[in-house]
Amino acid sequence: MSDPMDVLAPEHRRLRIGDAWRDAASGVTFVVEDPATGTTVAEVADAGVVDGLAALDAASRAAAQWATTPPRRRSELLTATYRALTDRAEEVARLITLEMGKPLAEARAEVAYGAEFFRWFAEEAVRVEGRYSTAPAGGYRILTVPKPVGPCVFVTPWNFPLAMGARKIAPALAAGCTTVTKPAAQTPLTMLLLARIMEEVGVPAGVVNVVTTKRAGEVVSALLADTRTRKVSFTGSTEVGRVLLRQAADNVLRTSMELGGNAALIVCADADLDVALHGAMVAKMRNIGESCIAANRIYVEEPVREEFTKRFTERMGALVVGNGLDDGVDVGALIDEPSVAKLDDLVADAVGRGARILVGGVRPDGPGHFYPPTVLVDVPDDARMLREEIFGPVAPIISFTSDDEVIAKANDTEHGLVGYVFTRDLQRALRFTEGLETGMIGVNRGLISDPSAPFGGVKQSGIGKEGSHEGIGEYLDLTYAAIDLP
Ligand code: NAP
Numbered sequence: 001m002s003d004p005m006d007v008l009a010p011e012h013r014r015l016r017i018g019d020a021w022r023d024a025a026s027g028v029t030f031v032v033e034d035p036a037t038g039t040t041v042a043e044v045a046d047a048g049v050v051d052g053l054a055a056l057d058a059a060s061r062a063a064a065q066w067a068t069t070p071p072r073r074r075s076e077l078l079t080a081t082y083r084a085l086t087d088r089a090e091e092v093a094r095l096i097t098l099e100m101g102k103p104l105a106e107a108r109a110e111v112a113y114g115a116e117f118f119r120w121f122a123e124e125a126v127r128v129e130g131r132y133s134t135a136p137a138g139g140y141r142i143l144t145v146p147k148p149v150g151p152c153v154f155v156t157p158w159n160f161p162l163a164m165g166a167r168k169i170a171p172a173l174a175a176g177c178t179t180v181t182k183p184a185a186q187t188p189l190t191m192l193l194l195a196r197i198m199e200e201v202g203v204p205a206g207v208v209n210v211v212t213t214k215r216a217g218e219v220v221s222a223l224l225a226d227t228r229t230r231k232v233s234f235t236g237s238t239e240v241g242r243v244l245l246r247q248a249a250d251n252v253l254r255t256s257m258e259l260g261g262n263a264a265l266i267v268c269a270d271a272d273l274d275v276a277l278h279g280a281m282v283a284k285m286r287n288i289g290e291s292c293i294a295a296n297r298i299y300v301e302e303p304v305r306e307e308f309t310k311r312f313t314e315r316m317g318a319l320v321v322g323n324g325l326d327d328g329v330d331v332g333a334l335i336d337e338p339s340v341a342k343l344d345d346l347v348a349d350a351v352g353r354g355a356r357i358l359v360g361g362v363r364p365d366g367p368g369h370f371y372p373p374t375v376l377v378d379v380p381d382d383a384r385m386l387r388e389e390i391f392g393p394v395a396p397i398i399s400f401t402s403d404d405e406v407i408a409k410a411n412d413t414e415h416g417l418v419g420y421v422f423t424r425d426l427q428r429a430l431r432f433t434e435g436l437e438t439g440m441i442g443v444n445r446g447l448i449s450d451p452s453a454p455f456g457g458v459k460q461s462g463i464g465k466e467g468s469h470e471g472i473g474e475y476l477d478l479t480y481a482a483i484d485l486p
Contacts, residue, residue: 004094014045016195018058019205030214035101036323036333036368047211052219055209059151059178060228062206067148067176071126078122080201085115097324099187101333114166116451125174141483146476148176150230153223157236158184159290164235167466175475180209188212256464261417264410265295269303271422282446289393293418298397305399316373317359334369343392350383407435416459
């Protein structure tokens with residue numbers, strides 16, 4: 001097998017600014033590690049404020065021309081990106097696995113998911129419309145004109161190195177905005193590869209800029225303070241989201257915030273248990289549990305608790321842990337040592353409060369950041385893992401006896417990203433859909449992500465939607481014209 005790094009030539013392991021690939025002005029670089037082995041796989045440029053502002057300069061200079069590029073042309077370039085990602089899916093997937101640790105099958109799924117945003121928004125680019133109407137009192141007409149908001153700054157996390165950037169860049173370009181993306185320092189390579197692919201398919205210089213840095217705080221705050229920036233879209237933790245919202249306020253920037261979650265997955269006694277088990281495995285274990293929409297708390301109605309727990313534990317125990325690049329691996333390496341230590345702490349805390357471990361719970365020796373699939377029962381309400389994002393392959397199962405009780409528990413969190421319910425009773429499903437305080441709900445499904453659906457949370461899980469018809473609206477301002485016509 002070839003080296004996954006072969007797809008990104010050394011000259012493209014640098015900052016993508018305007019039409020150039022360049023080193024940081026300081027000449028400083030930082031290393032990217034393979035979380036499965038702890039070895040260095042690449043060095044990339046470590047941008048400072050001056051580099052970040054150079055990228056914004058490029059985005060700003062390209063803005064007017066991109067905004068007036070015919071929508072059909074913008075659409076064609078997005079389609080070309082979709083095709084290139086799809087044609088090169090295997091090499092993109094291997095790079096994702098190398099820097100992030102997820103199994104190759106998951107990385108392939110991420111490439112398909114990320115690519116779909118380009119296809120979806122290629123189709124949306126040519127369907128941006130305004131309205132024309134007569135003012136109710138007569139005398140004039142009302143015309144609404146959608147316009148691109150202007151240069152956008154994107155900050156993305158490490159858990160989906162391609163898709164979290166794709167679902168911002170695709171709608172922004174479709175709407176006519178130019179972009180500066182700062183990917184997570186632990187996974188910068190995939191975003192550089194995307195920028196290279198978009199250069200190859202002909203996206204004009206300055207439209208897609210990528211700034212890799214170890215100094216996120218400094219660089220991003222300088223970008224948000226610059227009046228040329230018109231929008232910030234962030235995916236990451238609620239904690240950092242709050243910081244960026246405060247900074248955005250000073251410049252009155254439009255914001256989209258895709259933040260943390262604490263999903264409850266509810267299995268009712270009338271559920272088809274095969275469907276519920278499959279859904280729970282997907283919702284918990286997709287992306288090794290390192291997902292904002294991962295099932296964090298699994299509530300099972302008392303009559304089926306024993307059977308569900310037994311079968312779920314068997315499935316979790318059968319998963320193969322190992323290097324994501326190896327065949328047959330289900331659970332790859334977590335991103336870093338603090339992530340593994342956090343799981344250890346959360347499990348120890350729950351056990352200290354009376355929880356029992358049915359499978360897993362002991363981290364393996366050796367290199368790499370691995371943690372085994374773990375199931376706990378008798379987890380009390382005050383256990384930290386029911387309040388914090390677990391972000392790994394650990395599943396607490398809690399029993400419930402009434403819908404009101406479980407809805408109250410599910411809603412007892414600052415987060416409101418997603419919930420899951422498994423039931424064969426339509427009315428019950430609708431009551432949960434109305435009762436859960438979340439932006440998204442999976443009904444008899446553990447997978448809800450879809451570029452054609454509006455992804456986003458309520459409460460402290462975020463502001464705004466990504467994907468779907470709504471997604472392009474996040475990148476459009478509306479000018480209203482009152483046209484005199486007596
Ligand atoms: P994170 O620590 O918040 O980091 C996210 C991004 O913000 C990274 O690029 C990071 O750069 C940057 N950053 C950190 N501190 C910053 C600061 N002071 N100013 C500007 N940028 C800063 O989150 P993460 O650990 O990468 O990702 C996991 C989190 O993302 C989880 O909470 C998860 O739920 C959330 N998430 C949400 C969604 C959603 O759609 N709602 C999707 C995926 C993930 P560095 O890499 O240099 O630290």
